[in-house]
Amino acid sequence: MKVLNSLLKVVNVILMGVLVLIFALPFVWMVSTSLKTLPETMIFPPEWIPAAPQWQNFMQAWNSGPFLHYFMNSVMISAGILLLQMITIIPAAYAFARFEFKGSGILFGLVMVTLMIPSQLIFLPVYLELSSWNLLNTHLGLILPFASSAFGIFLLRQSFKQVPNELIEAARLDKAKEWKIMIKLMIPMARPALITFGLFSFISHWNDYFWPLVMTTNETARTLPLGIAKIRETEGLTTWNVLMAGNLILVVPILIIFFFAQRSIIKAFVYNGVK
Structure with a gap:
């Protein structure tokens, strides 16, 4: 039995190692390519370690367009969406979790149905509506379509339902009012779920390419993913080293945020899974 358990542990470690390699190799390849010269990117089979790191690739990518402007737009839009979502999903999740009212099940079901609707199916009416409000090429026009989140409501509802009724009673x-219970009791106890949703939301909109492409026609509100795509226009289609340097600039802020939030993410999933 001990031999079997030891063998299972070894197999488990090997499988985890294979999974780590599968997910890590693309990122390692991106970092490696971003530090290569252009001829080195064309070598096959590829060499993983560049002969001499080309740090100027990052400056070349940064100077290929108004990258600081793109960066600030991404920060403003991603943070604005997250703030607006927190304002809308917290009361909605609290109502669905702690109040029984007529039609609550139907309304929650309708919220869940929106998760199955691809954004590509609704972009045209949203575009026409924003155009009629003169919100194209504006930060507000990129924020408003994501003012709420069905996934966020679902995740917080599940977390709020874990809070013992005795505490609320x-x-x-x-004589605490409902808004005070929600802010001072429910939110602190659901902090891991809130951090997890916040990270997912920020990453999703930080990396979003489709909506900024549809909703902008000039540089006013364009974001980093569009700036990365523009490198191919300014630097040429084959400058993969510069393109990967630009992608690394896009990814690094997300990695930093994830590094500081990973404990809360693990806690949120473990806590909800145990319950």
């Missing part, structure tokens, strides 16, 4: 006996 005790707060109500102390």
Whole structure:
């Protein structure tokens, strides 16, 4: 039995190692390519370690367009969407989790149905509506379509439902108002779920290419993913080293945020899974 358990542990470690390689290799290849010269990117089979790191590739990518402007736009739009989503999903999740009212099940079902609708199916009416409001090429026009999140409502609802009823009843006996219970009791106890959703939302909109492409026609509100795509226009189709340097600039802020939030993400999934 001990031999079998040891063998299973070895197999488990090997499988985890294979999975790590599968997910890590594309990122390693991106970092490697970003530090190569252009001829080195064409070598086959590829060499993973560049002969001499070409740090100027990052400056070349940064100077290929108004990258600081793109960066600030990405920060403003991603943070604006996240802030607006928090304002809308927290009360909605609290209502669905803690109040029984007529039609609540139907309404929650309708919220869940929106998860199955691809954004590509609704972009045209949204585009026409924003155009009629003169919000094209504006930060607000890129923020408003994502003012709420069905996934966020679902995740927070599940987290709010884990809070013991006794705590809420005790707060109500102390004559605490519902908004105070939500802010001072529910939100602190659902902090891991909130951080997890915040990270997913920020990453999703930080990397979003489709909506900024549809909703912008000039540089006013364009974001980093569009700036990365523009490198191919300014630097040429075959400058993969510069293109990968630009992609690395796009990815690094997300990696930093994930590094600081990973414990909360693990805690959120473990806590909800145990419950």
